[in-house]
Amino acid sequence: MSLEWIVRIVSEYWPMFLRGAGVTLLISIIGTLFGSLIGLVIGVIRTMPMPARGIKRILLKTVNGILAAYIEFFRGTPMIVQAMVIFYGTALAFGIHMERLTAAIFIVSINTGAYMAEIVRGGIISVDKGQYEAAQAIGMNHFQTMMNVVLPQAIRNILPATGNEFVINIKDTSVLNVISVTELYFQTKSVAGNNFRYFEAFFVACIIYFIMTFTVTRILRYLERKLDGPETYTLNQMQVATPEDMLRLTQRN
Amino acid sequence: MEPIIEVKHLSKSFGANEVLKDINFSVNKGEVVCIIGASGSGKSTLLRCINLLERPSGGQIIYKGENILDDKHDVYKYRQKLGMVFQQFNLFNNHNVLSNCTVGQIKLLKRSREEAEEVALRYLRVVGMEQYIHAKPRQLSGGQKQRVAIARALSMDPDVMLFDEPTSALDPEMVGEVLKVMKLLAESGLTMLVVTHEMGFAKEVADRVVFMDQGVIAEEGPPEQIFNNPRQERTREFLKRVLNA
Numbered sequence: 001m002s003l004e005w006i007v008r009i010v011s012e013y014w015p016m017f018l019r020g021a022g023v024t025l026l027i028s029i030i031g032t033l034f035g036s037l038i039g040l041v042i043g044v045i046r047t048m049p050m051p052a053r054g055i056k057r058i059l060l061k062t063v064n065g066i067l068a069a070y071i072e073f074f075r076g077t078p079m080i081v082q083a084m085v086i087f088y089g090t091a092l093a094f095g096i097h098m099e100r101l102t103a104a105i106f107i108v109s110i111n112t113g114a115y116m117a118e119i120v121r122g123g124i125i126s127v128d129k130g131q132y133e134a135a136q137a138i139g140m141n142h143f144q145t146m147m148n149v150v151l152p153q154a155i156r157n158i159l160p161a162t163g164n165e166f167v168i169n170i171k172d173t174s175v176l177n178v179i180s181v182t183e184l185y186f187q188t189k190s191v192a193g194n195n196f197r198y199f200e201a202f203f204v205a206c207i208i209y210f211i212m213t214f215t216v217t218r219i220l221r222y223l224e225r226k227l228d229g230p231e232t233y234t235l236n237q238m239q240v241a242t243p244e245d246m247l248r249l250t251q252r253n
Numbered sequence: 254m255e256p257i258i259e260v261k262h263l264s265k266s267f268g269a270n271e272v273l274k275d276i277n278f279s280v281n282k283g284e285v286v287c288i289i290g291a292s293g294s295g296k297s298t299l300l301r302c303i304n305l306l307e308r309p310s311g312g313q314i315i316y317k318g319e320n321i322l323d324d325k326h327d328v329y330k331y332r333q334k335l336g337m338v339f340q341q342f343n344l345f346n347n348h349n350v351l352s353n354c355t356v357g358q359i360k361l362l363k364r365s366r367e368e369a370e371e372v373a374l375r376y377l378r379v380v381g382m383e384q385y386i387h388a389k390p391r392q393l394s395g396g397q398k399q400r401v402a403i404a405r406a407l408s409m410d411p412d413v414m415l416f417d418e419p420t421s422a423l424d425p426e427m428v429g430e431v432l433k434v435m436k437l438l439a440e441s442g443l444t445m446l447v448v449t450h451e452m453g454f455a456k457e458v459a460d461r462v463v464f465m466d467q468g469v470i471a472e473e474g475p476p477e478q479i480f481n482n483p484r485q486e487r488t489r490e491f492l493k494r495v496l497n498a
């Protein structure tokens with residue numbers, strides 16, 4: 001009977017499932033984090049205003065070209081294939097044997113980076129142009145404008161999309177079993193193979209994946225609401241100033 | 254009189270569209286200059302060229318004796334010395350009222366938080382918004398937003414304030430509160446360059462009025478001349494149109 005087998009598999013193999021889930025979470029959390037950082041940096045570079053002429057213009061054009069190629073390439077090929085190419089490719093080309101977990105985090109990071117770069121760029125563009133101009137008008141440069149005004153708003157706007165990337169990563173790290181990373185799918189496959197109980201083992205994995213994605217989604221919702229801050233504000237202690245006071249205060253030397 | 258900003262032979266084209274043609278004028282220290290003119294005549298573009306939000310196509314902008322269009326000139330330092338007030342307010346949406354007025358001081362002028370807040374509070378008091386320091390821009394009315402925007406610009410201790418139709422996006426009942434603040438600033442001796450459709454304000458407050466038409470300065474003079482004895486036919490026609498509207 002299936003139910004009996006499920007109970008048996010869980011009670012016997014729970015440490016394997018738990019370790020698998022832990023590795024899956026680790027890879028997707030770090031991958032999403034690094035991926036978002038890559039996306040932020042690329043998004044800021046790709047929205048820089050193009051200098052009118054000179055060496056800086058050529059430089060920025062070249063960098064933009066390279067970044068566009070990176071984005072297109074990683075969005076246009078399956079992560080499972082990227083994993084194989086990068087893992088075996090680095091071994092072949094440089095004789096480097098990447099540690100499997102490191103390789104997994106590396107692959108998820110640059111893959112997520114490609115998607116996040118476009119998400120961040122969209123987020124930056126969606127911030128009202130007047131915000132950028134007002135920051136420029138008080139004398140901020142592109143970097144200061146981004147850090148103090150545009151990115152905080154862009155990040156808030158792209159939070160739902162970033163959470164979505166995170167959830168996708170939790171699910172898609174399963175493809176990394178092709179390079180034998182001991183994430184949840186890989187562990188489940190071992191459990192199933194040991195007992196020839198495929199349905200039961202993967203049913204358990206299914207539940208665990210769902211619990212992880214569901215929890216993450218809820219936490220992110222909560223964070224979004226928290227970030228938006230309170231709907232009301234308190235009035236500051238009133239200090240009555242006469243027009244004469246005000247004039248004196250504005251008197252310029 | 255000592256000019257703070259001198260515009261010489263300034264031109265600006267967007268593609269084939271020549272929006273500003275051979276503009277020459279200056280703003281002296283302590284002076285209030287109002288720019289009037291029909292919509293599309295290039296007033297905003299002129300203001301945006303002066304603080305380099307638009308790159309002029311030709312000519313010179315002399316600030317304290319230096320041409321700021323020289324490649325080696327520090328654009329960012331220069332912009333710190335010009336306060337800009339936009340038609341659409343453009344308060345930083347991720348900052349509250351107080352922090353809108355301190356972020357530039359802290360990040361650009363390297364003032365301490367305490368000093369920046371002191372300066373900010375002083376100007377927020379001037380514009381009558383010191384009660385609202387904890388509010389976010391989305392929680393304010395248009396008139397309140399614009400008064401905070403003025404305080405934000407003043408907090409940087411600018412040499413000149415540029416206003417681009419500061420009351421045009423406001424509901425009629427809020428225009429007065431903003432004009433009142435601007436009048437106060439003018440009386441305090443602040444140098445101001447104001448693009449406006451408020452003819453009453455220009456008449457009363459301006460030391461000099463510049464009338465723009467189709468990308469050129471058509472007439473320039475004291476308000477008495479422009480409003481009572483315009484020398485150009487097109488000035489007369491423009492005024493007739495707006496004053497009878």
Ligand SMILES: Nc1ncnc2c1ncn2[C@@H]1O[C@H](COP(=O)(O)OP(=O)(O)O)[C@@H](O)[C@H]1O
Pocket residue numbers: 267270272290291292293294295296297298299
């Ligand atoms: N970024 C731009 N690109 C192309 N044309 C523009 C741009 N900004 C302004 N213009 C054009 O320049 C002319 C002057 O505009 P503007 O300076 O905004 O006039 P005003 O402020 O006097 O109403 C208009 O014909 C407008 O269409």
Ligand SMILES: [Mg+2]
Pocket residue numbers: 296297298418
């Ligand atoms: Mg305009």
